[in-house]
Structures are given as C-alpha cells and as structure tokens.
Amino acid sequence: MSSLDSYKRxxxxxxxxxxVAEAQLEDKSRELYQKNQALEAALxxxxxxxxxxxxxxxxxxxxxxxxxxxxxxxxxxxxxxxNLESLHKYVFQLTDAMQVLLSKIEDSDPRFVNQFKHNHxxxxxxxxxxxLIQESVQGSQRIQRIVQGLRYFSQTDQRDxxxxxxxxxxxxxxxxxxxxxxxxxxxxxxLSVLKDCEGNPTLMSLAIGNLLKNAAQxxxxxxxxxxxSEQVGQEIxxxxxxxxDGIPLDQQPKIFEPFYTTRQPAHGLGLxxxxxxxxxxxxxxxxxxxxxxxxxxxxxLPTAP
Amino acid sequence: MKGAVxxxxxxxxxxxFDLDLWHQLLDAAGSDGVYTAxxxxxxxxxxxxxxxxxxxxELSREDALRHFGRYLFGFLxxxxxxxxxxxPDFFDFIASIDGVIHMEVMKLDDQARPPKIEVHPHPAGxxxxxxxxxxNLCHLAEGLLQGAADHFGIAIEIEQVxxxxxxADRCEFxxxxx
Ligand code: HEM
Ligand SMILES: Nc1ncnc2c1ncn2[C@@H]1O[C@H](COP(=O)(O)OP(=O)(O)OP(=O)(O)O)[C@@H](O)[C@H]1O
Ligand SMILES: [Mg+2]
Numbered sequence: 001m002s003s004l005d006s007y008k009r010x011x012x013x014x015x016x017x018x019x020v021a022e023a024q025l026e027d028k029s030r031e032l033y034q035k036n037q038a039l040e041a042a043l044x045x046x047x048x049x050x051x052x053x054x055x056x057x058x059x060x061x062x063x064x065x066x067x068x069x070x071x072x073x074x075x076x077x078x079x080x081x082x083n084l085e086s087l088h089k090y091v092f093q094l095t096d097a098m099q100v101l102l103s104k105i106e107d108s109d110p111r112f113v114n115q116f117k118h119n120h121x122x123x124x125x126x127x128x129x130x131x132l133i134q135e136s137v138q139g140s141q142r143i144q145r146i147v148q149g150l151r152y153f154s155q156t157d158q159r160d161x162x163x164x165x166x167x168x169x170x171x172x173x174x175x176x177x178x179x180x181x182x183x184x185x186x187x188x189x190x191l192s193v194l195k196d197c198e199g200n201p202t203l204m205s206l207a208i209g210n211l212l213k214n215a216a217q218x219x220x221x222x223x224x225x226x227x228x229s230e231q232v233g234q235e236i237x238x239x240x241x242x243x244x245d246g247i248p249l250d251q252q253p254k255i256f257e258p259f260y261t262t263r264q265p266a267h268g269l270g271l272x273x274x275x276x277x278x279x280x281x282x283x284x285x286x287x288x289x290x291x292x293x294x295x296x297x298x299x300x301l302p303t304a305p
Numbered sequence: 306m307k308g309a310v311x312x313x314x315x316x317x318x319x320x321x322f323d324l325d326l327w328h329q330l331l332d333a334a335g336s337d338g339v340y341t342a343x344x345x346x347x348x349x350x351x352x353x354x355x356x357x358x359x360x361x362x363e364l365s366r367e368d369a370l371r372h373f374g375r376y377l378f379g380f381l382x383x384x385x386x387x388x389x390x391x392x393p394d395f396f397d398f399i400a401s402i403d404g405v406i407h408m409e410v411m412k413l414d415d416q417a418r419p420p421k422i423e424v425h426p427h428p429a430g431x432x433x434x435x436x437x438x439x440x441n442l443c444h445l446a447e448g449l450l451q452g453a454a455d456h457f458g459i460a461i462e463i464e465q466v467x468x469x470x471x472x473a474d475r476c477e478f479x480x481x482x483x
Contacts, residue, residue, distance in 0.1 A: 002325045009328060016339045020341045020344065024341060024343060024344060
C-alpha cells in the first residue's frame with residue numbers, strides 16, 4: 001500500500017495537471033472561437049460575392065437583351081417618327097390645297113361648299129388629324145427616351161477605369177438637379193473625405209441623380225432631402241435620405257425592377273438604371289424605408305484598389 | 306512526445322505496481338509528474354522514466370519498452386476505439402497505422418511527430434514492417450504490435466530483421482500469424 005503522503009503528493013500533481021489542462025482548454029476554445037469568427041466572415045463575404053456574381057450575370061443578360069431590344073425598337077421608331085413628321089406637313093399642305101380648291105368653287109356655288117364641308121365633317125377631320133399626328137409624334141419620342149434608358153444596361157463592361165472622387169460627382173449632380181423646376185427642395189450635403197473610386201464618374205453622377213430626383217418627388221415633409229457620403233473601411237457609402245411618403249413594405253423588393261413606378265408621368269427606370277450602374281462598379285444599392293416616415297437609399301462602393 | 310504516453314506509463318505502473326514506485330521513477334528522472342494528454346513533452350523525459358524503471362526492476366530497456374508498448378496499445382485503443390473497431394482484422398489494422406491513425410494524430414496537432422511506418426506483404430507470407438523514427442523506439446513498436454494482436458485475438462510472431470540502433474537505415478520487422 002502506498003502511504004498517505006504519496007496520495008497527497010499525487011493529488012497535488014493531478015491538481016496542477018488539471019490547471020494546465022484547463023488553461024489549454026481555454027486557449028483552444030478561444031482559438032476555436034476566433035477561427036469560427038473568421039470562417040463566418042469569410043462565408044459572408046463569399047455569399048456577398050456570390051450574390052454579386054449572380055447579379056452581374058443577370059445584368060449581363062439583361063444588358064444583351066436590352067441592347068438588342070433597343071436596336072430593334074430604335075430603327076422602326078425612327079422612321080415612324082420621321083414619317084409622322086412628314087405626314088404632319090402633308091396634312092397642312094393638303095388642307096391648304098383644299099382651301100384653295102373650295103374657295104374657287106365657293107365663288108360660283110357657295111351652298112354646295114357649305115353642304116360639302118358639313119356632310120364630310122371637314123373642319124373636325126382636319127383639326128383632329130393634326131392632333132392625332134402630334135400625339136403620335138410625342139408617343140414616339142417617349143419610346144425613344146425609354147430606349148435611351150435601356151442603353152445603360154448594355155454598358156455592362158464599358159466603364160472606364162478612371163479613379164475619381166464621388167464627392168465631386170455629388171456636387172455636380174446636386175448643382176444640376178437644383179436647376180430642374182419641378183424638383184424644388186433644399187438638398188442638404190454632409191460629405192466626408194473619401195478614398196477614390198474606380199469607374200465612370202458620368203455614369204455614377206447619373207446613378208446618384210436618380211436617387212435625388214426620387215427623394216425630391218417623395219413629398220418630403222421638411223421640404224428638405226439630404227445626401228451623405230462616408231468612408232467605412234474600404235467601402236464608400238452614399239446615402240440619400242428623405243422624410244417623404246416612404247415605400248410600402250411589400251413594394252420595396254420591386255422598386256429596382258424595370259418599369260416599376262407609382263408616379264405619373266414616369267418610366268420606372270430611375271432606380272433600375274442606378275442599380276445597373278452601381279453594379280457595374282462592383283457595388284450594391286440598398287433601400288430602407290418606413291411608409292409615412294421616409295426613405296434611405298444607400299449606395300455601397302469599393303474603393304479603387 | 307504526447308502527454309498521453311506519459312499518462313499511459315503512469316497508469317501501467319499504478320496497475321501493475323503502485324503509486325510509490327511511480328513517484329520514485331519521477332524522482333529518479335527529475336520529473337514533476339505534471340502531464341496533460343494533449344500537450345507535448347520532451348522526448349528525453351519518457352526515456353529517463355523508462356530508464357529509471359529498468360534500474361528499479363532490473364529490466365533491459367528492450368523488455369521494458371516491449372512491455373510498455375503492449376500496455377500502451379490498450380490505452381490508446383480505449384481513447385480512440387474507432388481505428389481498431391473499423392478494421393476487420395489485425396493485418397488490415399496494421400496497414401492503416403501510418404496513413405490513417407498517425408495521420409489523424411498529426412491533423413489534430415502539428416507538433417506531434419509519430420513514427421514513419423511502412424507495411425508490405427512479404428512474398429514468403431505475413432508482412433514486412435519498416436519503422437523509422439528519430440526516437441528509435443522500435444521495441445515500443447514491437448510491444449504495440451503485440452498489443453494490437455492481443456486486441457484482435459490472434460497470436461503473432463515478430464522477428465526484427467534489422468535495427469537502426471545497430472546501423473541500419475531503418476528498423477525492419479517480419480510479422481507472421483503463429
Ligand atoms: C489506436 C491506435 C493508435 C493510436 C491512436 C496511436 C497514436 C499515437 C500517438 C498519439 C503517438 C504520439 C506521437 C507523438 O507524441 O509525437 C504515437 C506514437 C507512436 N506510435 Fe502510435 N498509435 C496507435 C497505434 C500504433 C501501433 C499499432 C503502432 C505499432 C507499430 C504504433 C507505433 C507508434 C510508435 C512506435 C510511437 C512512438 C513515437 C516514435 O516511435 O517516434 N502506434 N502513436
Ligand atoms: N425616395 C423615395 N420615396 C418614395 N418612393 C420611392 C422613392 N424612390 C423610389 N420610390 C418608389 O419606387 C418607384 C420606382 O422608382 P424609379 O426611380 O425606378 O422610377 P420612377 O421614379 O417611378 O420613374 P423614373 O425615375 O424612371 O422617372 C417609384 O415610382 C416610387 O414608387
Ligand atoms: Mg425615379
């Protein structure tokens with residue numbers, strides 16, 4: 001039999017061994033936790049990149065489709081428009097010619113001319129033909145504008161690799177918008193120093209301008225909308241906020257869809273175009289809105305490498 | 306060497322002798338006796354403990370290592386039963402030491418340095434097993450092999466053809482079912 005002293009000594013040894021084991025367990029747990037954090041972060045990044053990839057692919061196919069569509073529509077629409085314009089001229093000329101003819105006949109037989117005009121509703125026909133043609137020209141011009149909008153989707157990879165400062169895009173866009181008479185709101189700018197972004201500043205200005213227009217059209221209660229820029233790590237965030245109508249929750253997923261609109265007259269292309277441009281710059285655009293409270297639309301862009 | 310091996314040695318001494326002998330070995334080897342299974346300790350410490358054991362019991366180093374190896378197998382198997390349980394017989398199991406068991410050991414701990422073990426069928430029957438390790442614990446390996454044979458309920462004959470301690474490149478065993 002071992003002595004009591006031996007057991008005491010062994011107890012002390014085992015206690016120490018336990019302390020060592022516990023310390024190791026703690027180290028390993030911490031290590032595991034940190035690795036797990038890193039893994040989760042990596043997973044999130046992967047998911048975001050996957051989404052971006054899917055979005056880009058969609059963009060590319062929408063791009064192809066809309067480029068083809070734009071071309072197909074543009075050509076016939078162009079000749080419809082120019083034919084309508086000629087037609088308009090012809091109607092005027094025909095009207096004039098008929099006036100001359102009728103006045104000649106009127107000299108010898110005024111009753112006949114009166115009767116003739118009346119029977120054939122000539123005054124109405126001539127006026128209405130002119131109105132119809134004018135409306136058609138306007139319709140065709142509208143088609144042209146929409147098709148122009150479609151053009152932005154086909155520029156998937158045509159962005160140039162210029163480095164530019166988003167803040168200067170914001171300045172020039174705000175300047176531009178403030179000259180549009182139907183967008184009379186104050187625009188409050190809160191800009192931070194930003195790293196450069198890579199891409200096409202003209203397109204980016206357009207993307208930002210669409211957000212400002214929407215905000216201005218949202219009936220902001222304060223009569224003011226705001227645009228904020230900030231640098232968060234390697235990400236640039238541009239947020240356009242208003243305290244206007246807001247967007248019903250069930251409609252929020254749709255606002256980036258082409259032709260989705262609740263406004264008259266409107267094309268429902270503003271946000272679609274903004275999103276396409278932002279995606280071309282490897283960024284994302286997000287909406288957060290409270291119906292009746294207002295809307296934040298946020299563009300998140302990577303800084304130039 | 307992993308703390309688990311030290312703990313196995315202590316368990317063996319306590320089962321077959323007593324705590325006092327273990328403490329005497331610790332004192333003789335100058336060890337505080339604080340071992341944790343998953344940590345790594347100086348290789349020399351296990352050799353010093355085995356040397357102390359040999360002095361105490363007037364055993365040869367070879368016999369002491371063989372005896373301990375046989376015990377160690379049971380100890381390791383209790384800790385990690387899946388390796389032996391997933392193999393139908395002794396020879397299949399032996400073939401999986403290097404590529405499966407010791408591989409798993411290294412996955413969990415990149416400080417671990419299990420030996421290199423190579424197994425081939427021998428033309429004259431049985432198998433040929435090559436063991437190489439800086440630690441030169443071929444007799445421990447022999448004991449482990451016996452322990453595995455015990456586990457699979459067979460009797461084996463082990464012949465050591467050559468030994469690194471006697472100038473060979475690596476140690477070679479011939480193993481046959483008796
Ligand atoms: C369930 C079965 C087994 C497990 C879990 C296992 C695991 C281990 C572990 C953890 C070590 C310590 C490595 C280090 O501290 O760096 C080791 C060493 C060793 N293993 Fe295995 N082993 C097993 C079976 C075997 C068998 C059957 C042999 C027979 C050849 C063997 C031969 C050895 C030898 C000789 C060492 C001592 C280190 C050296 O020689 O360099 N093992 N093993
Ligand atoms: N800031 C906002 N506040 C409230 N509703 C908004 C806001 N921004 C967008 N919306 C909603 O999303 C719809 C789509 O916006 P989008 O800019 O794509 O098209 P639009 O403004 O209707 O037309 P377009 O911009 O082509 O003239 C809008 O009709 C509106 O219902
Ligand atoms: Mg809009």
